[in-house]
Amino acid sequence: MRRSLRSLPVLAVPLVAALMMVLTAPAPATADRVVVGGHPARTVEAPWxxxxxxxxxxxxxxxxxxxxxxxxxxxxxxxxxxxxxxxxxxxxxxxxxxxxxxxxxxxxxxxxxxxxxxxxxxxxxxxxxxxxxxxxxxxxxxxxxxxxxxVPMAAGRGDPAYRPGVRAAVYGWGDTGGGGEYASTLHAATVRVLADTVCRTAYPGNAEGDYQPRSMVCAGLPDGGRDACQGDSGGPLVAQGRLVGLVSWGSGCGVAGRPGVYTRISAVAGLVAAHG
Missing domain, CATH: 2.40.10.10 (Trypsin-like serine proteases)
Known part of the structure; x- marks a missing residue:
């Protein structure tokens, strides 16, 4: 996934924890991503x-x-x-x-x-x-x-929080610049939920990744600049007061045309209910 746990390659891989879009060919990402282009946040504002x-x-x-x-x-x-x-x-x-x-x-x-x-x-x-x-x-x-x-989970795929253009926030303690500068304090970045067509164009199944709309959702900004990064993997993407995604993967951190990809919560709600 794009943001991986440690300092895995940059994003076409999962982004692991908060420790962890087109230039040239960005290295695959891992599970570690941190919030790039974000701002300091406080756990009291996002206690979940x-x-x-x-x-x-x-x-x-x-x-x-x-x-x-x-x-x-x-x-x-x-x-x-x-x-x-x-x-x-x-x-x-x-x-x-x-x-x-x-x-x-x-x-x-x-x-x-x-x-x-x-x-x-x-x-x-x-x-x-x-x-x-x-x-x-x-x-x-x-x-x-x-x-x-x-935090409540999105009710289903038709939840309005998944509408393209909806503002969302991603939280984490990951890399804040894409160069290994991991945050010690919580950070957040405001992004937009993107249409599946945009995400599929960014990741059509080539070396940079394969976006699958049934199980994934992507978010970012057209010009890049805000994103999760290494060390942020598994962290929350929240829109309209509901959890819509978990940081999963991407290509680079905050690169234009390479939005962050998240596990779509509506697709895994049944698994959560069965194993929570």
Whole structure:
């Protein structure tokens, strides 16, 4: 996906955590993207924005954060399947003993907010790294969080929040410039939901990616400049007060003609209900 967990290639790959559009040929992206062209945000304004972390694998400087996530119920958190892949973690996710979800921590260098252990992890077995379809994982918390920390999911494909041109915001702690400058504090960028025809033109199934409208949605600006990036993978795309997507992949960060691609929440709602 475009934004990958670590510092994978640039976007035609998933964008992993918040650590992580036409110039020449942009390198494929990974799961790490950060918010490019954005502005500082606060978790109090978007309390459902969470970080997926492991200090054992990624160190303690930024609380071990490697991906983003969205809290959709008092015990259910969503992130990207590619965030928990061997390519990102270097091992099977079941071997990561300190996997945590951090909620309410604006500055990853600090210790406020809460760190929640997981009692269950479900990674979509149908996720295909080659075409990036089905990029969803469901994390179940061992402790209930207040309902105020959750964001409702888009009701369905016909939800007006998916209309082309609707303003949306993407949140994360990823790369803020596309050059490896990862943010310690939460950032957000305002983008627009784009028509499937625009997304399909950008990613027609060539080396830069294959946009599949049934399971994906894309967002950005015509001239680029605002986007998720490395380290933002799994983070939320919110429009009209509802979660419409999770940062998944793209080509480059904020490049004109190469919008960010997100897992379409309406396409995976049934999986969330079954495994949340």
């Amino acid at each position: 924005t969470a970080a997926v972390a492991s200090r054992a694998l990624f160190g303690g400087k930024r609380s071990g954060q490697f991906c983003g996530a969205a809290v959709v119920s008092p015990t259910t958190v969503l992130t990207a399947a590619h965030c928990l892949s061997r390519a990102v973690l270097g091992m099977d996710w079941r071997q990561v003993r300190d996997l945590r979800v951090i909620i309410g921590r604006n500055d990853l260098r600090k210790s406020d907010g809460m760190e929640y252990p997981l009692v269950r992890v479900w990674v979509n077995p149908a996720y295909e790294a080659d075409n990036r379809a089905g990029d969803i994982a469901v994390l179940t918390l061992g402790v209930t969080v207040p309902a105020a920390y959750t």
